Amino acid sequence: MPDLFNPIDYAVPAFIILIVAEMLWVRRRAPEKYDPRDTLTSLALGTGSTVAGALSGALVFSLAMWIYENRFFDIGWVWWAWPLCFVLDDLAYYWAHRSGHRVRWFWASHVNHHSSQHYNLSTALRQTWTGFIALGFIFRIPLAFLGFHPAMLLFVGAFNLIYQFWIHTEAIYKFPRWVEYIMNTPSHHRVH
Template structure:
């Protein structure tokens, strides 16, 4: 079985959609695109593609090793493909959630959130260090229960393609039945926001049902003006700074921390500090909710 390279096939559509959104923004909302920011996003996307190509062989070999020791064999039939997609999306949810809750994985994922603009080019702002962070381990384990690695690669590509179109402000809320099941631009705008109510919410890939099931869903509110980026904004369009700043900051914290706290700076939540000098996003959100606990629109 050979994987289907869905992402490569989708690239022309990505380009056309970005151009279409740029034209829309030029007429309706020119502030939605900033040339230096867009260039940083596109260059990070190119670097991520190169990094992925350089490490794909190792990831595939690891998945094949698991498949060779599989517990059973999933057949190449339609229902197995659906099951594989749903399971991969479930795994994506937990990989993504961990990428926000554990600093080691956040160091790899954070560059996707560093843009203070939210447009289709932001979808291309991807990590260069996912392999180093071992993020791929969340997605390949189903090979051990019998899903062929080619199936995992194909549905993973489909998931990635799906997530491209939700990085936009040009699309408002969609029909309720669709927003109840699928991730949408409205749901994902919440995920990219730095407003306290929105922090660490809506980790979904394609299916928002995981956030609803595991208590991380937050509906977009039209009475809140969304601020994008990260809690401590990057403040630079420097490409290398965007790609590696959190790794440098994290290892600096580990170096300076007392021995009993060093591991916590790797495995604790982003923003955590042993002396309380900083605050993680969950604490910021909890403090905001405590101040607004009588507001019925919070949830």
């Protein structure tokens, strides 16, 4: 198993720079779109979520390793496993997120993400502290049964999380039509 590299460690400085840039952009165009107290709440929820994830992450990883030991296929670390794992992880994320809106149990854990009065990059940081208790990991953990190593799942899940960050903005109106057809974009997420 390769050493665990966490892309989020490198993304956090970019998150901060982008939030500050968006704050400056909004300040000139629509100052009512950012509220310092709201942003601080988002940062506090993001910090709490990080701590909660650190406390429960070892348990989820251990469960994923146990499941991986009983996997259906031996996929390994071949090049094509990475993009396939990313697409399947994104599909699992979709179902987790959809359940977060359709099933009361999951909504109780997800609702704080929708509690801001503003829609900006700091809102992306409003994550749950109760994801482990709500069993939100059950949507992604079956990928270990398929044969994706839990370290690979963590890695692609981190890139998925990085991608989800930047779509929480009103600063980007729309992308070219072909991009809008294929990808989840800020304009799609605003509709959500």
